[in-house]
Amino acid sequence: MLPDMLDISTLKAGYAAGTVTPLDVIEEVIRRLHAGTDPAVWISRFADDDLRAAARALMAEGGREARPLWGIPFAVKDNIDVKGLATTAACPAFAYAPQRDAATVARLKAAGALVIGKTNLDQFATGLNGTRSPYGAPRSVFNPDYVSGGSSSGSAVAVASGQVAFALGTDTAGSGRVPAAFNNLVGVKPTKGLVPNTGLVPACRSIDCISVLGATAGDATLVRQIMQGEDEGDVYSRAAAPRSLPLAGFRFGVLSGKERVFAGDTEAEALYDAAAARLTALGGTMVAINYAPFRDCASLLYGGPWVAERLAAVQTFFDAHAADIDATVRTIIEGARQFSAVDAFCGAYALEAYRKATDAEWAKMDVLLLPTAPRITTVAEMRADPIGLNAMLGRYTNFVNLLDCCAVAVPSGFRADGLPVGVTLVAPAFCDDDLAVLADRLHRAAATGLGHDRAAAIPEQARLAPSREGLVPLVVVGAHLTGMPLNPELTRAGGVLLKACRTTPDYQLYALPGTLPPKPGLIRTPGFSGPGLEVEVWGLPPAAFGAFVAAIPAPLGIGKISLDDGTSASGFLCEAHAVAQAEDITAFGGWRAWRARGAA
Structure with missing residues (x-):
């Protein structure tokens, strides 16, 4: 018996145990496809017998252990090429037959995944609501009166309804994150360029991202990692140029004051605050930031010259077939004609100004916690105000690609009427792996189930663990401890807190006079027996470690420090002459306790 949600971890466990085969899964997928209650989810799919043949061929090939997605069924948004199925971008007059798979699809198939078909979308991926398609409007799996979110509408519903284990979407302005929020899913939007767009019908080519919609952060991250790499x-x-985030003692930015906009949905606002409380319980420190420069930057995507990229993507077709394009999509794309080359340069200048302004906010935080959307709308509401309400949906998503960030949308809970609410974690470029770990922890803490199945538990096999490969450990004892003045030097360099522990008893700690900010000096004294001193071990990328060590001022230096767990690592030590007139504070057990005594 297969679960309601076809998550990757559960299917892989069944294959490993021999209790289910890819053919069994495909038969169940076919049954669910025929029983589906939302006819707008799929634009095209492979015939039932073709799906069975693909499953049998996979079983004959074997290689399950070497292929991480062996036998996993997935869907592809219909602006991404799949050989054997037309690519329409939800515009029948635009349809063409691709000669090869998109690079992402090819990589997933090589990993053993089985393509089921192509899913519906807001035409030419222009929209965040899911109602702009001649193939119909997919609906939220929790209430058919409400939008599914878009533009990756069919992909979200296909996963959330249990028809496939994961789906590819795209995300230029939030098109993978918003439908994830409206269907109780995880939506992974990678760093721009990390996943290649070869074989994608572009919306805004310079900032498009192929995204992943999955039941869990672990599932979606695995898929993203398989797809990534230059093409x-x-x-x-x-x-990839991985950057680290602190996974303990991290700072997360939150909305404050007039920037807390939820379009009247007080339950969504309360669930945003609940997500912030969970992050605090997970070891984070909440920091109020100024969202205004992020909001103003977001306005460039549809209110500035980036709209011209949408016309550039389909100009030849648009000029010949404007009447064949959805009226709202046509209005948006045609708006590109008002912008000149001068406007494009002015927009580029404005973007850099916003980047500088947001850099000041990033200095206060490691990650940013946002509502994924202010509120969900009904289909009727959206059709009555298709541009205004769509803009509302993008308030917290539109800036992310313009500012070269990565993001993961996760569920946060349900309103009293049973509709889901989501939040999104945002981080600087190439923090994808560590951001996914935080997202996984936040999702598990929310206990919202998986997709349409609110009672399901997130499989333990899908739990994400932080990657520490390649990091150089550094022992810090004073002003670089978590929460201390110089700790941002570590976090900005990609440092990750590996553990908190103590030194062996043969170390003494001194308060160095005349240092700013105040710093201690650590001295090893053979034969001395003290309490052992509170320290933290941070991991730094090798290049950052070298630069960090080179900048350490005398009388401090780097040497091996013995720890109470039997290990040792490089860390801050002090030259003996510098403590001759310094106060011995060893008895306090560490710099943090000494500073607390001073504050008291």
């Missing part, structure tokens, strides 16, 4: 067909693709 020669996409000039905007980039090699």
Whole structure:
């Protein structure tokens, strides 16, 4: 018996145990496809017998252990090429037959995944609501009166209803995150260029991202990691350059004052605050930030010259077939004609000004916690005000690609009427892996179930663990401890808190006079027996470690420090002559206790 939600971890466990086969899964997928109550989810799919044949061929090939997505069924948004199915971008007159799979699809198939078909979307991926398609408007799996979110509308509903284990979407302005929020899913929007766009019908080519919708952060992250990597067909693709986030003692930015806009949905506001409380319980420190520069930057995407990129993507077709395009989409794309080359440069200048302004806010935080959308709307409301309400949905999403950030949307809970509410964690570029770990922890703490199944538990096998590979450990004892004045030097350099512990008893600590900010000096004294001193071990990328060590001022230096767990690592030590006139504060057990005594 397969679960209501076809998450990757559960299917892989069934395959490993021999209790289910890919053919069994495909038969169940076919049954669910025929029983589906939302006819607007799929634009096209492979015939039932073709799906069965693909499952049988996979089983004959074997190789389950070496293929991380072996036998996992997935859907593809219909602006991404799949050989054997037309690509329409939800515009029948635009349809073409691709000669090869998109780079992402090819990589997933090589990992053993099984393509089921192509899903509906807001036409040309222009919209965040899911109602702009001649193939119909998919609905939230929790109430058919409400929008599914878009533009990756069909992809979200296909996953949330249990028809596939994951789906590819795209996310230029929030098109993967908003439908995740409205269907109790996780939506992963990678760093721009990390996942190649070869074989994607572009919306805004310079900032488009192929996204993943999944039941869990672990599932969606696994898919993203398999897809990522440069491809020669996409000039905007980039090699991974991983950056670390602190996963303990992290600072997270929150909305405050007049920037807390929920369009009248007080329950969504309360669930946003609940997510902030969970992050605090998970080791974070809440920081109020000024959201205004992020909001103003977001307005460039639809109110500035970036709209011209939407016309550039389909100009030849648009000029010949404007009447074949959805009226709202046509109005938006046609608006590009008002912008000149001068406007494009002025927009670029404005973006850099917003980047500088938001850099000042990033200095206060490691991650940003936002509502994914202010509120969900009914289909009727959206059709009555298609541009105004769509803009409302993008209030907290539109800036992310313009400012080169990564993001993960996770569920936060349900309103009293049973409709889901989501939040999004945002971080600077290339923090994808550690951001996913925080997202996984936040999702688990919310206990919202999986997709349409509110009672389901997140599988333990899908739990994400932080990657520490390649980090150089550094022992800090004073002003670089979590919460101390110089700790941002570590976090800005990509440092990650690995553990808190104590030194062995043969160390003494002194308060160095005349240092600003105040700093201690750590001295090893063979034969001395003290309490052992409170320290933290941070991991730094090798390049950052080298630069950090080179900048350490005398009389401090780096040497090996022995820890009470039997390990040792490089850390801050002091030259003996510098403590001759310094106060011995060893008895306090650490710098933090000494500073607390001073404050008292």
